[in-house]
Amino acid sequence: MPRRKKRKEIFALGNEAVVEGALLAGCSFYGGYPITPSSEIMEIMAARLPMTGDGVFMQMEDEIASMGAIVGASLAGRKVMTATSGPGFSLMQENLGYAIMAEAPLVLVNVMRGGPSTGLPTSPAQADVQQARWGTHGDHPIIVLSASDVQECLDMTITAFNMAEKYRTPVILLLDEVTAHTREKIEVPNEGEFEVFSRTVPSMPPEWYKPYEETVRGVPPMPPLGAGYRFHVTGLTHDRNGFPTQRPEEIVELLERIHRKIDQFFYDIQLVDEVQTTDADVVVIAYGSVARSAELAVHQARLNGVRAGLLKLKTLFPYPRRHTEKILGHARTLVVPEMNMGQMSREVKRVNMGRASVRTINRVDGQIVTPSEILKVIMQG
Amino acid sequence: MNGLTGNDVIHQYLRHNKKFPHVLCPGCGHGIVLGTLIRSIHALSIPKDDIVVVAGIGCSGRLAVYVDFNTVHTTHGRALTFATGIKMANPKLKVIALMGDGDALSIGGNHLIHAARRNIGVTALVLNNSIYGMTGGQSSPATPEGATTMTNPYGQLDKAFDTVELARGAGANYVARGTVFHVKKLEKIMIEALGRPGFSLVEAITPCHTQYGRKNKFKTPVDMYQWLKKSAIDVERYEELADDKREGRLPIGVFFRRDRNGYEERYYAMKEALTGKGAKGGRK
Numbered sequence: 001m002p003r004r005k006k007r008k009e010i011f012a013l014g015n016e017a018v019v020e021g022a023l024l025a026g027c028s029f030y031g032g033y034p035i036t037p038s039s040e041i042m043e044i045m046a047a048r049l050p051m052t053g054d055g056v057f058m059q060m061e062d063e064i065a066s067m068g069a070i071v072g073a074s075l076a077g078r079k080v081m082t083a084t085s086g087p088g089f090s091l092m093q094e095n096l097g098y099a100i101m102a103e104a105p106l107v108l109v110n111v112m113r114g115g116p117s118t119g120l121p122t123s124p125a126q127a128d129v130q131q132a133r134w135g136t137h138g139d140h141p142i143i144v145l146s147a148s149d150v151q152e153c154l155d156m157t158i159t160a161f162n163m164a165e166k167y168r169t170p171v172i173l174l175l176d177e178v179t180a181h182t183r184e185k186i187e188v189p190n191e192g193e194f195e196v197f198s199r200t201v202p203s204m205p206p207e208w209y210k211p212y213e214e215t216v217r218g219v220p221p222m223p224p225l226g227a228g229y230r231f232h233v234t235g236l237t238h239d240r241n242g243f244p245t246q247r248p249e250e251i252v253e254l255l256e257r258i259h260r261k262i263d264q265f266f267y268d269i270q271l272v273d274e275v276q277t278t279d280a281d282v283v284v285i286a287y288g289s290v291a292r293s294a295e296l297a298v299h300q301a302r303l304n305g306v307r308a309g310l311l312k313l314k315t316l317f318p319y320p321r322r323h324t325e326k327i328l329g330h331a332r333t334l335v336v337p338e339m340n341m342g343q344m345s346r347e348v349k350r351v352n353m354g355r356a357s358v359r360t361i362n363r364v365d366g367q368i369v370t371p372s373e374i375l376k377v378i379m380q381g
Numbered sequence: 382m383n384g385l386t387g388n389d390v391i392h393q394y395l396r397h398n399k400k401f402p403h404v405l406c407p408g409c410g411h412g413i414v415l416g417t418l419i420r421s422i423h424a425l426s427i428p429k430d431d432i433v434v435v436a437g438i439g440c441s442g443r444l445a446v447y448v449d450f451n452t453v454h455t456t457h458g459r460a461l462t463f464a465t466g467i468k469m470a471n472p473k474l475k476v477i478a479l480m481g482d483g484d485a486l487s488i489g490g491n492h493l494i495h496a497a498r499r500n501i502g503v504t505a506l507v508l509n510n511s512i513y514g515m516t517g518g519q520s521s522p523a524t525p526e527g528a529t530t531m532t533n534p535y536g537q538l539d540k541a542f543d544t545v546e547l548a549r550g551a552g553a554n555y556v557a558r559g560t561v562f563h564v565k566k567l568e569k570i571m572i573e574a575l576g577r578p579g580f581s582l583v584e585a586i587t588p589c590h591t592q593y594g595r596k597n598k599f600k601t602p603v604d605m606y607q608w609l610k611k612s613a614i615d616v617e618r619y620e621e622l623a624d625d626k627r628e629g630r631l632p633i634g635v636f637f638r639r640d641r642n643g644y645e646e647r648y649y650a651m652k653e654a655l656t657g658k659g660a661k662g663g664r665k
Contacts, residue, residue: 029470050652056469060462061495068455068462068492069469072435075453076470098456225451225467226474228430232396232446234454243399243446 007187014153014180015040015083018109018173019048020188021157022081026196027107029078031058031069033088036121037177038111041083063088067095067108074104075233077224079161079198083109086119089128089135096170097136098235103212103222103258105164105199107157109173111180112288112339114366123366124177126288129343132172133317139255141262143171143269144317147179148291151186155194156314162197163269167261168219174316176339178289178368202229211242214253218261262318271314272323276302280309282378283331285324285348287313290337290369297374308378319347328355335377337361337369394419394429396449404443408594408602410561410587414508415444417564417585418477421571433476435464437484439515440589441508444479458489461496464503472502472645475575482509482523486542490522493582497551500579502643506571507544507582510589518592529596544584545636554579554643557635558616560586562609570635579643586613586631 012020018041022030030045042059049055056073060066063084070080084092089110099106112128114120128135132144143163147156153175160171202209202221211231213220223229236244237251245251262269275295277283282301286294291312301308311327313320327334334356336345345360352358359377363369405411422432429450436445438457445452451474455463464478478496485493485507496503512530513519519532522542529536548556555577559567567585574581588594588605599605612631614622619632642650 029466031466050648050655055652056648058465058469060465061491064459065462065465065492065495068459069466071455072453072463072466073470074466075463076467076474078470080466094456095459095462224471225433225453226430226471230429230449230451232452232454234446235456236454241398 005190013183014150017150017153018157019044021154025158025161026079027081029056029073029080031060031066032082033063033066035085035088038083038085063091067092071099071104081107085111085113086115093136099170100140101235102233103168106170107160111175120366125339127340141259146174146287150184165197165199176288210240212240218257270320272320273312275310277309281307282333283309283327284335285311293371296371301378324351333357335359390423406591408590413561414585417568433474435460436479439481441481461492465501476503478505483513483521486522494551497548497553499644504574505582507584510587512593514589514592548582554639555581558584558633560609
């Protein structure tokens, strides 16, 4: 084995790590609007992108425009990103739906703060989980990822770009204020140590190209605007050529394909970390900064003789059903701690279907869920 | 003009695999604007592959699907935000935003202000028919004072939005107005707008008889074109009129020209200054 080249170590904020990850993944276009607690992502992008290759940074007039600009740039062939927080996330829903319908790859980072409305701008929360799943109108598929520490901010941002490009879809990365504003040492992977995926471009001549063709993977190739493939992109329900349609069979084909292209690759998309789950009677299901509290609580419970484990969700949607099912084979109790009034526990209960007892721990006071709170519930069995 | 005239030119630029007929009503002026746009592009010999038509939502938004360019039919009012992203991502593209009056001035008003402020290299066409046509004839910001609409059955209370003054104040490079009755003049304006750097705005007055005219004392579509003929006046002559003579007149022509660089030019110049490269911009 050749010795691994030493990785660069940096001392970074979660938000800085997101930028590092994005640039490693090939992000060359950022459009955004400032909002706490995500602003560092935008500020660092503003400094870095003009200095890199063909990088473009745009401060837009609002979050609606930010999404419009990045969807436009994505259609023009760029790997694109924006970052925001609660109120901005609400404004982005309109063009997020457009990107899903037009199948434009993009990465949207939402650093969650307390809501509703202006809420708690500088305090952590995880209250946008269901909004990330269902925020834009209409039946739609979506990939939602999460990160629990600074290293994961970098790694999951790369993953988010790869999934966006691979499946021609928007990917939402949900962080919370604690993860985004924690500063810790991380390793920046060297080139070649991580996968970089770019969208498939058509290899056929333009006259054969159908922009929304039915394919086995369900992901049609996508040329940049101006490359000789002159096609129509629309938010209207469209046929394989991209032209608007109201024919029932064409509507169904489109909606089924955009769902299928995500659903059938669940094994690639649903990512989790498991800590001592194999023999666990009590399993904590957590994500984001809460997963760090949960990990400590699980270790302490083991020291106290309780067979506890942690299922850390890195993919929130599509919900990692098969990992949960496996745990339900032996777990008596599932503990779901969250900084909201019970958003992910709905998914857990849906999969659980009454098998194990589901205990929720919910904080909405702008404070983190502590290890001792989780430990207390684990010890109750 | 490659020896082609009239309909031959238009047909060359239409998507024949798109199922016609189109969605527009008899008497609508939108087709005239689209035809004028096609002739202007043809006159400038811009390759089809380099043109991106970005449209909003409404009757005007539907025009994009008929033409054989790169076409993006976006969300209501947001065409200019997509256009900005496309132009910045690839400055070699000729980006044209097609919008209606409700689209550009109401829901998209903020985007229009900021596209003009940045002076982004996009040609914006505002097809002003004074009404929300597709949704059934509700008031738009361009509906004249006193007009009757579905949402102002007792008469519009506010004055129509002055697109020209808005764009002037916000910082656009070029603003002109034409009508679908004065087609030659509109074509001249469009050719100039498409050839200029920075943000150009062309307001095309186009009648909507179905939703506006017949509810506002225009008996036939022809009456609406007669009204355009009678009320339009060259902006130079309009400037010379006494204030009391200006009432009811519609100034057309070029209102102003500026020569500030487009945002994308300034951005890529900054990149070049920072890194010693990058002004080539965009990629194919």
